[in-house]
Amino acid sequence: MSAQLPALLPRPLNSSFSTKLPTLQLGIDSTSLGEFKICPRRYYYSLVEGWQTRLQSAHLVFGIALHKARETYDYARSSGAGHEDALDKSLGEVLQSTWNSELGRPWLSDIPIKTRVTLVRTVVWYLDTLGQDDPLQTVQLANGRPAVELSFRFDSGYRSRLTGEAFLFCGHLDRIARFHEQYYIVDIKTTGHSLDERFFGQFTPDNQMSLYALAGRVGYSIPVSGLIIDGVQIGVGFSRFSRFPITRDEAQINEWYEGAGHWLAQIEHCAATGSWPQNDKSCGVYGGCQFRKVCSRSPVARQTWLEANFTRRVWDPLVARGET
Amino acid sequence: MSNQLPQTTILAEASPESFTELMNRDPLGFTRQDRDAIVAALRAHRERLEKTAASAPTKVRKAIALSSPADAQPVSDEDLGI
Numbered sequence: 099m100s101a102q103l104p105a106l107l108p109r110p111l112n113s114s115f116s117t118k119l120p121t122l123q124l125g126i127d128s129t130s131l132g133e134f135k136i137c138p139r140r141y142y143y144s145l146v147e148g149w150q151t152r153l154q155s156a157h158l159v160f161g162i163a164l165h166k167a168r169e170t171y172d173y174a175r176s177s178g179a180g181h182e183d184a185l186d187k188s189l190g191e192v193l194q195s196t197w198n199s200e201l202g203r204p205w206l207s208d209i210p211i212k213t214r215v216t217l218v219r220t221v222v223w224y225l226d227t228l229g230q231d232d233p234l235q236t237v238q239l240a241n242g243r244p245a246v247e248l249s250f251r252f253d254s255g256y257r258s259r260l261t262g263e264a265f266l267f268c269g270h271l272d273r274i275a276r277f278h279e280q281y282y283i284v285d286i287k288t289t290g291h292s293l294d295e296r297f298f299g300q301f302t303p304d305n306q307m308s309l310y311a312l313a314g315r316v317g318y319s320i321p322v323s324g325l326i327i328d329g330v331q332i333g334v335g336f337s338r339f340s341r342f343p344i345t346r347d348e349a350q351i352n353e354w355y356e357g358a359g360h361w362l363a364q365i366e367h368c369a370a371t372g373s374w375p376q377n378d379k380s381c382g383v384y385g386g387c388q389f390r391k392v393c394s395r396s397p398v399a400r401q402t403w404l405e406a407n408f409t410r411r412v413w414d415p416l417v418a419r420g421e422t
Numbered sequence: 423m424s425n426q427l428p429q430t431t432i433l434a435e436a437s438p439e440s441f442t443e444l445m446n447r448d449p450l451g452f453t454r455q456d457r458d459a460i461v462a463a464l465r466a467h468r469e470r471l472e473k474t475a476a477s478a479p480t481k482v483r484k485a486i487a488l489s490s491p492a493d494a495q496p497v498s499d500e501d502l503g504i
Contacts, residue, residue: 185461186454186457186458186461189457189460189461190449190452190457193449193452193457193460194449194450197448197449197450199448199450202448203446204445204446214445215445218445218460218464219464219467222460222461222464222465223464223468226465226468335471336471
Protein backbone atom coordinates (compact mmCIF):
# COMPACT_ATOMS: atom_id res chain seq x y z
CA MET A 99 0.00 0.00 0.00
CA SER A 100 1.26 3.46 -0.76
CA ALA A 101 0.21 6.69 0.90
CA GLN A 102 2.17 9.18 -1.14
CA LEU A 103 2.22 12.85 -0.31
CA PRO A 104 0.81 15.11 -3.00
CA ALA A 105 3.35 16.52 -5.44
CA LEU A 106 4.26 19.96 -4.21
CA LEU A 107 6.02 22.90 -5.81
CA PRO A 108 9.26 22.21 -7.67
CA ARG A 109 12.06 22.02 -5.17
CA PRO A 110 15.01 24.41 -5.41
CA LEU A 111 18.23 22.88 -6.68
CA ASN A 112 20.11 21.10 -3.92
CA SER A 113 23.35 19.29 -4.68
CA SER A 114 22.98 16.98 -1.69
CA PHE A 115 20.08 15.15 -3.39
CA SER A 116 20.18 12.39 -5.99
CA THR A 117 19.66 13.35 -9.61
CA LYS A 118 18.15 9.90 -10.25
CA LEU A 119 15.69 9.88 -7.34
CA PRO A 120 15.18 13.58 -6.53
CA THR A 121 13.76 13.09 -3.03
CA LEU A 122 16.71 10.94 -1.95
CA GLN A 123 19.31 12.87 -0.01
CA LEU A 124 22.82 11.53 -0.53
CA GLY A 125 24.86 14.21 1.23
CA ILE A 126 23.94 13.54 4.86
CA ASP A 127 24.93 15.86 7.70
CA SER A 128 24.03 15.53 11.37
CA THR A 129 21.09 17.94 10.99
CA SER A 130 19.54 15.92 8.16
CA LEU A 131 20.03 12.56 9.84
CA GLY A 132 18.87 13.99 13.16
CA GLU A 133 15.67 15.38 11.64
CA PHE A 134 14.87 12.02 10.07
CA LYS A 135 15.53 10.20 13.34
CA ILE A 136 13.10 12.53 15.11
CA CYS A 137 10.37 12.18 12.52
CA PRO A 138 10.37 11.25 8.81
CA ARG A 139 7.57 13.73 8.08
CA ARG A 140 9.43 16.54 9.80
CA TYR A 141 12.52 15.62 7.77
CA TYR A 142 10.43 15.64 4.60
CA TYR A 143 9.07 19.13 5.27
CA SER A 144 12.31 20.72 6.46
CA LEU A 145 14.96 18.97 4.35
CA VAL A 146 13.29 17.53 1.25
CA GLU A 147 10.80 20.35 0.71
CA GLY A 148 12.93 22.95 2.50
CA TRP A 149 10.17 24.64 4.50
CA GLN A 150 11.13 26.84 7.44
CA THR A 151 9.21 29.30 9.58
CA ARG A 152 9.20 32.87 8.29
CA LEU A 153 10.56 34.27 11.52
CA GLN A 154 14.10 33.13 12.20
CA SER A 155 14.25 31.70 15.69
CA ALA A 156 16.10 33.73 18.31
CA HIS A 157 18.05 30.58 19.22
CA LEU A 158 19.31 30.37 15.64
CA VAL A 159 20.24 34.08 15.37
CA PHE A 160 22.03 33.91 18.71
CA GLY A 161 23.86 30.68 17.85
CA ILE A 162 24.99 31.86 14.43
CA ALA A 163 26.25 35.17 15.82
CA LEU A 164 28.16 33.51 18.67
CA HIS A 165 29.84 31.05 16.31
CA LYS A 166 30.68 33.84 13.88
CA ALA A 167 32.18 35.84 16.75
CA ARG A 168 34.53 32.99 17.62
CA GLU A 169 35.43 32.53 13.96
CA THR A 170 36.19 36.23 13.51
CA TYR A 171 38.26 36.21 16.69
CA ASP A 172 40.28 33.17 15.57
CA TYR A 173 40.93 34.67 12.14
CA ALA A 174 42.15 37.89 13.73
CA ARG A 175 44.40 36.07 16.20
CA SER A 176 45.84 33.89 13.47
CA SER A 177 46.77 36.97 11.47
CA GLY A 178 48.73 38.30 14.42
CA ALA A 179 46.20 40.44 16.30
CA GLY A 180 46.31 40.49 20.10
CA HIS A 181 43.34 39.65 22.28
CA GLU A 182 41.95 43.19 22.53
CA ASP A 183 42.12 43.86 18.79
CA ALA A 184 40.65 40.46 17.91
CA LEU A 185 37.87 40.98 20.44
CA ASP A 186 37.17 44.39 18.92
CA LYS A 187 36.81 42.84 15.44
CA SER A 188 34.54 40.19 16.82
CA LEU A 189 32.41 42.67 18.70
CA GLY A 190 32.09 44.88 15.63
CA GLU A 191 30.88 41.89 13.64
CA VAL A 192 28.29 40.93 16.26
CA LEU A 193 27.00 44.49 16.62
CA GLN A 194 26.59 44.85 12.86
CA SER A 195 24.96 41.47 12.29
CA THR A 196 22.33 42.17 14.94
CA TRP A 197 21.45 45.67 13.75
CA ASN A 198 18.49 46.01 11.41
CA SER A 199 19.65 48.85 9.19
CA GLU A 200 16.40 48.88 7.20
CA LEU A 201 14.33 49.52 10.31
CA GLY A 202 17.06 51.49 12.10
CA ARG A 203 16.81 49.41 15.24
CA PRO A 204 18.53 46.53 16.98
CA TRP A 205 17.47 42.92 16.43
CA LEU A 206 14.54 42.18 18.70
CA SER A 207 14.31 38.76 20.28
CA ASP A 208 11.29 37.07 21.83
CA ILE A 209 13.45 35.06 24.22
CA PRO A 210 14.56 37.01 27.34
CA ILE A 211 17.90 35.22 27.75
CA LYS A 212 18.82 35.45 24.06
CA THR A 213 18.77 39.12 23.22
CA ARG A 214 21.25 41.45 21.57
CA VAL A 215 22.53 42.59 24.96
CA THR A 216 22.98 39.05 26.32
CA LEU A 217 24.68 38.09 23.05
CA VAL A 218 27.19 40.94 23.18
CA ARG A 219 27.84 40.24 26.86
CA THR A 220 28.32 36.53 26.17
CA VAL A 221 30.75 37.19 23.31
CA VAL A 222 32.91 39.54 25.37
CA TRP A 223 32.94 37.33 28.46
CA TYR A 224 33.41 34.12 26.44
CA LEU A 225 36.39 35.47 24.54
CA ASP A 226 37.88 36.97 27.72
CA THR A 227 37.53 33.53 29.36
CA LEU A 228 38.15 31.02 26.59
CA GLY A 229 39.77 33.09 23.87
CA GLN A 230 42.54 34.95 25.62
CA ASP A 231 45.32 32.57 26.70
CA ASP A 232 43.23 29.63 25.54
CA PRO A 233 45.12 26.39 26.25
CA LEU A 234 43.29 24.93 23.24
CA GLN A 235 45.32 26.48 20.46
CA THR A 236 43.43 26.77 17.17
CA VAL A 237 45.26 24.74 14.54
CA GLN A 238 46.81 26.64 11.64
CA LEU A 239 46.13 24.93 8.33
CA ALA A 240 48.76 24.52 5.62
CA ASN A 241 47.12 27.38 3.69
CA GLY A 242 47.72 29.69 6.64
CA ARG A 243 44.09 29.87 7.67
CA PRO A 244 42.89 28.91 11.13
CA ALA A 245 41.05 25.59 11.39
CA VAL A 246 37.63 27.12 12.04
CA GLU A 247 34.28 26.53 10.34
CA LEU A 248 35.75 23.57 8.53
CA SER A 249 33.60 21.70 6.07
CA PHE A 250 34.07 17.94 5.69
CA ARG A 251 32.69 15.24 3.42
CA PHE A 252 33.62 11.62 2.93
CA ASP A 253 32.15 8.47 1.43
CA SER A 254 30.03 6.82 4.10
CA GLY A 255 30.65 3.38 2.64
CA TYR A 256 26.89 2.99 2.12
CA ARG A 257 25.28 3.03 -1.32
CA SER A 258 21.73 3.41 -2.48
CA ARG A 259 20.37 0.03 -3.50
CA LEU A 260 18.04 1.81 -5.92
CA THR A 261 20.34 4.25 -7.69
CA GLY A 262 23.79 2.87 -6.91
CA GLU A 263 24.91 6.31 -5.73
CA ALA A 264 27.11 6.70 -2.67
CA PHE A 265 25.85 8.29 0.53
CA LEU A 266 28.30 10.91 1.74
CA PHE A 267 28.67 12.04 5.32
CA CYS A 268 29.30 15.77 5.54
CA GLY A 269 29.08 18.75 7.84
CA HIS A 270 30.86 21.72 9.31
CA LEU A 271 33.07 21.76 12.41
CA ASP A 272 33.42 24.84 14.60
CA ARG A 273 37.13 24.47 15.28
CA ILE A 274 40.04 22.07 15.54
CA ALA A 275 42.45 22.88 18.33
CA ARG A 276 45.68 21.44 19.66
CA PHE A 277 46.26 20.65 23.30
CA HIS A 278 49.33 18.79 24.62
CA GLU A 279 50.21 17.70 21.06
CA GLN A 280 46.77 16.15 20.55
CA TYR A 281 44.00 17.47 18.35
CA TYR A 282 40.39 18.04 19.35
CA ILE A 283 37.21 19.12 17.62
CA VAL A 284 35.77 22.00 19.68
CA ASP A 285 32.07 22.79 19.50
CA ILE A 286 30.19 25.65 21.19
CA LYS A 287 26.85 24.77 22.76
CA THR A 288 24.56 27.25 24.49
CA THR A 289 21.95 26.55 27.14
CA GLY A 290 19.71 28.34 29.59
CA HIS A 291 20.37 25.59 32.11
CA SER A 292 23.30 24.80 34.40
CA LEU A 293 26.51 23.47 32.92
CA ASP A 294 26.30 20.29 34.90
CA GLU A 295 26.44 16.56 34.37
CA ARG A 296 22.98 16.58 32.87
CA PHE A 297 23.88 19.20 30.28
CA PHE A 298 27.09 17.55 29.13
CA GLY A 299 25.51 14.09 29.41
CA GLN A 300 23.15 14.90 26.54
CA PHE A 301 26.07 14.63 24.11
CA THR A 302 26.59 10.91 24.74
CA PRO A 303 25.05 9.25 22.88
CA ASP A 304 24.42 12.03 20.38
CA ASN A 305 24.04 11.92 16.64
CA GLN A 306 26.07 15.07 15.91
CA MET A 307 28.96 14.26 18.23
CA SER A 308 29.20 10.68 16.95
CA LEU A 309 29.32 11.86 13.36
CA TYR A 310 31.98 14.42 14.31
CA ALA A 311 33.98 11.71 16.07
CA LEU A 312 33.81 9.60 12.91
CA ALA A 313 34.75 12.61 10.78
CA GLY A 314 37.67 13.22 13.11
CA ARG A 315 38.92 9.70 12.37
CA VAL A 316 38.44 9.59 8.61
CA GLY A 317 37.59 13.06 7.32
CA TYR A 318 40.84 14.92 7.98
CA SER A 319 44.53 14.40 7.63
CA ILE A 320 44.86 15.62 11.24
CA PRO A 321 44.54 12.72 13.72
CA VAL A 322 41.73 13.94 15.98
CA SER A 323 41.77 12.50 19.50
CA GLY A 324 38.33 13.60 20.64
CA LEU A 325 35.76 16.32 21.05
CA ILE A 326 35.45 19.16 23.52
CA ILE A 327 32.28 21.10 24.24
CA ASP A 328 32.58 24.79 25.09
CA GLY A 329 29.41 25.00 27.18
CA VAL A 330 27.88 28.47 27.43
CA GLN A 331 25.18 29.07 30.02
CA ILE A 332 23.17 32.20 29.39
CA GLY A 333 20.96 33.88 31.96
CA VAL A 334 19.23 37.23 31.84
CA GLY A 335 21.97 38.83 33.96
CA PHE A 336 24.98 36.54 33.53
CA SER A 337 26.84 34.17 31.22
CA ARG A 338 28.94 31.22 32.42
CA PHE A 339 31.32 28.92 30.63
CA SER A 340 32.63 25.42 31.11
CA ARG A 341 34.51 22.92 29.02
CA PHE A 342 33.96 19.23 28.89
CA PRO A 343 35.55 16.40 26.90
CA ILE A 344 33.31 14.11 24.89
CA THR A 345 34.72 10.69 24.17
CA ARG A 346 33.85 7.98 21.68
CA ASP A 347 35.84 4.78 21.54
CA GLU A 348 36.18 2.65 18.41
CA ALA A 349 33.28 0.39 19.39
CA GLN A 350 30.96 3.33 20.03
CA ILE A 351 31.79 4.86 16.66
CA ASN A 352 31.20 1.52 14.95
CA GLU A 353 27.88 1.15 16.72
CA TRP A 354 26.77 4.59 15.54
CA TYR A 355 27.98 3.80 12.02
CA GLU A 356 25.97 0.58 11.86
CA GLY A 357 22.89 2.42 13.09
CA ALA A 358 23.44 5.09 10.45
CA GLY A 359 23.22 2.39 7.78
CA HIS A 360 19.84 1.37 9.13
CA TRP A 361 18.60 4.97 9.03
CA LEU A 362 19.94 5.57 5.53
CA ALA A 363 18.01 2.50 4.33
CA GLN A 364 14.87 4.00 5.83
CA ILE A 365 15.50 7.35 4.16
CA GLU A 366 15.88 5.51 0.88
CA HIS A 367 12.68 3.53 1.47
CA CYS A 368 10.70 6.71 2.17
CA ALA A 369 12.13 8.43 -0.90
CA ALA A 370 11.32 5.42 -3.07
CA THR A 371 7.74 5.07 -1.84
CA GLY A 372 7.03 8.78 -1.39
CA SER A 373 5.73 7.95 2.06
CA TRP A 374 7.14 9.90 5.00
CA PRO A 375 5.29 8.73 8.12
CA GLN A 376 4.62 11.01 11.05
CA ASN A 377 6.28 10.03 14.31
CA ASP A 378 3.51 11.45 16.47
CA LYS A 379 5.46 10.70 19.64
CA SER A 380 7.95 13.41 18.68
CA CYS A 381 5.53 16.31 18.14
CA GLY A 382 6.10 17.73 21.63
CA VAL A 383 9.80 17.12 22.09
CA TYR A 384 12.59 19.70 21.73
CA GLY A 385 10.21 22.52 22.56
CA GLY A 386 7.58 21.32 20.10
CA CYS A 387 7.86 20.67 16.38
CA GLN A 388 7.56 23.70 14.11
CA PHE A 389 5.36 21.62 11.79
CA ARG A 390 2.89 20.53 14.46
CA LYS A 391 0.27 22.98 13.21
CA VAL A 392 0.74 21.64 9.69
CA CYS A 393 0.39 18.02 10.71
CA SER A 394 -2.59 18.83 12.94
CA ARG A 395 -4.57 19.87 9.86
CA SER A 396 -6.30 17.60 7.41
CA PRO A 397 -3.88 16.48 4.68
CA VAL A 398 -5.89 18.45 2.10
CA ALA A 399 -5.35 21.74 3.98
CA ARG A 400 -1.64 21.38 4.71
CA GLN A 401 -0.24 22.80 1.52
CA THR A 402 -2.16 26.07 1.94
CA TRP A 403 -1.00 26.32 5.53
CA LEU A 404 2.61 25.70 4.60
CA GLU A 405 2.61 28.34 1.88
CA ALA A 406 0.96 30.91 4.15
CA ASN A 407 3.16 30.41 7.18
CA PHE A 408 6.47 29.06 5.96
CA THR A 409 9.10 30.00 3.47
CA ARG A 410 11.47 27.79 1.52
CA ARG A 411 15.21 27.55 1.75
CA VAL A 412 17.85 25.14 0.54
CA TRP A 413 19.67 23.17 3.23
CA ASP A 414 22.64 21.85 1.29
CA PRO A 415 25.28 20.46 3.62
CA LEU A 416 27.59 19.71 0.71
CA VAL A 417 28.14 23.41 0.15
CA ALA A 418 31.28 24.36 2.03
CA ARG A 419 31.05 27.31 4.42
CA GLY A 420 31.99 30.53 2.71
CA GLU A 421 30.63 29.35 -0.66
CA THR A 422 27.11 30.66 -0.07
CA MET B 423 42.14 61.63 3.46
CA SER B 424 40.15 61.21 6.64
CA ASN B 425 38.92 64.36 8.36
CA GLN B 426 38.10 62.46 11.54
CA LEU B 427 39.61 63.61 14.77
CA PRO B 428 42.36 61.39 16.09
CA GLN B 429 40.95 58.79 18.45
CA THR B 430 41.98 58.77 22.04
CA THR B 431 43.21 55.57 23.60
CA ILE B 432 41.56 56.47 26.86
CA LEU B 433 38.47 54.36 27.47
CA ALA B 434 35.19 56.18 27.42
CA GLU B 435 33.33 56.23 30.68
CA ALA B 436 31.61 52.88 30.92
CA SER B 437 28.42 53.89 32.64
CA PRO B 438 25.26 51.80 32.30
CA GLU B 439 23.65 54.80 30.55
CA SER B 440 26.32 54.96 27.88
CA PHE B 441 26.14 51.20 27.40
CA THR B 442 22.38 51.29 26.86
CA GLU B 443 22.71 54.27 24.56
CA LEU B 444 25.40 52.53 22.51
CA MET B 445 23.36 49.35 22.22
CA ASN B 446 20.56 51.36 20.69
CA ARG B 447 22.71 53.21 18.16
CA ASP B 448 23.56 52.14 14.63
CA PRO B 449 26.96 50.46 15.02
CA LEU B 450 27.96 51.47 11.51
CA GLY B 451 29.23 54.79 12.83
CA PHE B 452 30.96 53.36 15.88
CA THR B 453 34.56 54.20 16.64
CA ARG B 454 36.95 51.89 18.45
CA GLN B 455 36.32 54.04 21.48
CA ASP B 456 32.60 53.23 21.36
CA ARG B 457 33.28 49.51 21.22
CA ASP B 458 35.87 49.81 23.98
CA ALA B 459 33.21 51.50 26.13
CA ILE B 460 30.90 48.52 25.59
CA VAL B 461 33.67 46.08 26.52
CA ALA B 462 34.59 48.13 29.59
CA ALA B 463 30.97 48.25 30.77
CA LEU B 464 30.59 44.49 30.36
CA ARG B 465 33.85 43.76 32.16
CA ALA B 466 32.83 46.06 35.01
CA HIS B 467 29.48 44.25 35.18
CA ARG B 468 31.26 40.91 35.38
CA GLU B 469 33.58 42.15 38.09
CA ARG B 470 30.61 43.35 40.15
CA LEU B 471 28.90 39.98 39.76
CA GLU B 472 32.01 38.09 40.79
CA LYS B 473 32.50 40.30 43.84
CA THR B 474 28.89 39.76 44.85
CA ALA B 475 29.24 36.02 44.36
CA ALA B 476 32.47 35.95 46.37
CA SER B 477 30.89 37.75 49.31
CA ALA B 478 27.70 35.67 49.26
CA PRO B 479 27.31 32.65 51.54
CA THR B 480 28.97 29.62 49.99
CA LYS B 481 26.66 27.25 48.20
CA VAL B 482 28.02 23.78 47.61
CA ARG B 483 27.80 23.07 43.90
CA LYS B 484 27.64 19.59 42.56
CA ALA B 485 30.83 19.01 40.67
CA ILE B 486 30.66 17.87 37.10
CA ALA B 487 31.26 14.16 37.19
CA LEU B 488 32.85 12.31 34.36
CA SER B 489 31.09 9.15 33.34
CA SER B 490 34.09 6.92 33.84
CA PRO B 491 37.71 7.27 34.94
CA ALA B 492 38.77 6.69 31.35
CA ASP B 493 36.82 9.77 30.27
CA ALA B 494 39.00 11.93 32.46
CA GLN B 495 42.10 11.28 30.44
CA PRO B 496 42.02 13.93 27.70
CA VAL B 497 41.59 17.18 29.61
CA SER B 498 40.27 18.63 32.82
CA ASP B 499 38.39 21.89 33.29
CA GLU B 500 41.39 23.32 35.08
CA ASP B 501 43.67 22.37 32.22
CA LEU B 502 41.31 24.02 29.80
CA GLY B 503 41.39 27.37 31.48
CA ILE B 504 38.21 27.22 33.55
